[in-house]
Amino acid sequence: KxxxxxxxxxxxxxxxxxxxxxxxxxxxxxxxxxxxxxxxxxxxxxxxxxxxxxxxxxxxxxxxxxxxxxxxxxxxxxxxxxxxxxxxxxxxxxxxxxxxxxxxxxxxxxxxxxxxxxxxxxFEAYENITNIYNLNETNGEWVKLDSELIELLIFSKDMYEKTNGQVNIAIGAVTDLWHLEREKALENSYFQGELPDQDKLEELGKHAEIENLEIDKEQQRARITNPNTKIDLGxxxxxxxxxxxxxxxxxxxxxxxxxxxxxxxxxxxxxxxxxxxxxxxxxxxxxxxxxxxxxxxxxxxxxxxxxxxxxxxxxxxxxxxxxxxxxxxxxxxxxxxxxxxxxxxxxxxxxxxxxxxxxxxxxxxxxxxxxxxxxxxxxxxxxxxxxxxxxxxxxxxx
CATH class of the missing domain: 3.10.520.10 (ApbE-like domains)
Structure with a gap:
């Protein structure tokens, strides 16, 4: 208590x-x-x-x-x-x-x-729960999700349209690459690190398409049709x-x-x-x-x-x-x-x-x-x- x-x-x-x-x-x-x-x-x-x-x-x-x-x-x-x-x-x-x-x-x-x-x-899976990590790892298969998470994904796609694409939750593979370099830098006292590889960034950016996220509200499920697309709701x-x-x-x-x-x-x-x-x-x-x-x-x-x-x-x-x-x-x-x-x-x-x-x-x-x-x-x-x-x-x- x-x-x-x-x-x-x-x-x-x-x-x-x-x-x-x-x-x-x-x-x-x-x-x-x-x-x-x-x-x-x-x-x-x-x-x-x-x-x-x-x-x-x-x-x-x-x-x-x-x-x-x-x-x-x-x-x-x-x-x-x-x-x-x-x-x-x-x-x-x-x-x-x-x-x-x-x-x-x-x-x-x-x-x-x-x-x-x-x-x-x-970044992490949990026992007996299907979350964003699991959705990102499904290789195109439909994933049953919590109804509230489905609503958030629908909201996020709407925000993509209303912000002229400035908020894109399908950019997760790119943010993961930056996150990795930032975490490496935080291991030293001066927070010094390296930039992500430019070629890799550009390649991942090609797959950051919001259309690659499909949502089936009626069945409470979603899938990512491109294996190189990752979702980040940050x-x-x-x-x-x-x-x-x-x-x-x-x-x-x-x-x-x-x-x-x-x-x-x-x-x-x-x-x-x-x-x-x-x-x-x-x-x-x-x-x-x-x-x-x-x-x-x-x-x-x-x-x-x-x-x-x-x-x-x-x-x-x-x-x-x-x-x-x-x-x-x-x-x-x-x-x-x-x-x-x-x-x-x-x-x-x-x-x-x-x-x-x-x-x-x-x-x-x-x-x-x-x-x-x-x-x-x-x-x-x-x-x-x-x-x-x-x-x-x-x-x-x-």
């Missing part, structure tokens, strides 16, 4: 990894937005956290497993942090009536995260899962919750006193001391998500140049237009997708792509330290 202890904290910061030191493989996370709050919160004892393993023989927890909340007058804020899901840090802060109510929420969310973590893993998965969880909590009456899954910050409702959540877009590429935190913008939002991608996340060095994890699908190399892109949206799945898509295109093309996504805006920080808002950025927040 989880033990929960209360303590007072003056500032809750969901912070990103810093350039350089942040590239340690144990601490390198995609957390780039900041939550600035004064709250009382709790934390699960990290010494007794247990990994929950779910298989297809064990039913996925449904929203029936989470009691509906009825808010009283005196609410307290509790917080839990997990480190084992999606290769990142996940934090949930909720205002609820008491500790028992929060424990119920934590148990539900942990089971949901554990299941999603396994079915989305494209550009969409965390945002999609956080949006699913948000909708499930809303159905159960929750309206005072902030969730942060590796920099994908999602708010449900407002704080109990009626105040908005205050979230910051951190200014990374400015001259500042190591301990000084500065923000490009402080936002007050309710029921919106704030998701940021940056070139200082998951990178390694080749000589004097750094190579991050956000790949341009045309060049097959990391994009060089921006330092970071933040998306504010009513839908976290859109936000996660767009923080990658808009990293690879001009401001003008980014504005055009945004037209496909209602109640969604963007904030770019360029390589030369210019901060640029999409035309609808301020209006969305007012």
């Amino acid at each position: 989880h033990l929960i202890s209360l303590f007072l904290i003056l500032i809750l910061i969901a912070t990103s990894c810093q350039s350089g030191a942040s590239n340690d493989p144990d601490t390198n996370q995609s957390q780039t937005t900041q939550s600035v709050e004064t709250v009382i919160h709790s934390e699960l004892d990290p010494d007794i956290q247990e990994q929950i393993f779910l298989t297809q023989d064990q039913p996925m927890p449904s929203d029936e497993d989470l009691p509906r909340i009825e808010y009283g007058e005196n609410l307290e804020a509790y917080e839990v942090t997990w480190y084992e899901y999606f290769d990142t840090v996940s934090t949930v802060m909720a205002f609820v009536n008491d500790q028992a109510e929060f424990e119920s929420l934590v148990n539900y969310l942990e089971q949901r995260l554990a299941k999603w973590h396994q079915i989305l893993n494209n 550009a969409v998965a965390k945002g999609y899962v956080s949006q699913v969880l948000k909708e499930e909590l809303i159905k159960k009456g929750y309206s005072h919750v902030l969730m942060n899954f590796g920099g994908n910050i999602v708010t449900i409702g407002e704080k109990p006193d009626g105040e908005a959540w205050r979230l910051g877009i951190r200014q990374i590429n400015i001259d500042s001391t190591e301990n000084e935190i500065q923000f490009a913008e402080i936002l007050e939002i309710n029921n919106l998500s704030l998701i940021t991608s940056g070139d200082y996340e998951r990178y390694y060095n080749v000589g004097e140049n750094s190579y991050h994890h956000i790949l341009d699908p045309e060049t097959l190399f990391p994009s060089t237009l921006y330092t970071q892109v933040s998306i504010v949206s009513e839908n976290a799945a859109w936000g996660d997708t767009l923080s990658t898509a808009l990293f690879n295109v001009s401001i003008e093309e980014g504005e055009e792509i945004l037209k496909n996504f209602p109640n969604t805006s963007a904030y770019w920080i360029t390589k030369d330290n210019q901060n640029i808002k999409s035309s609808n950025f301020d209006s969305l927040l007012n």
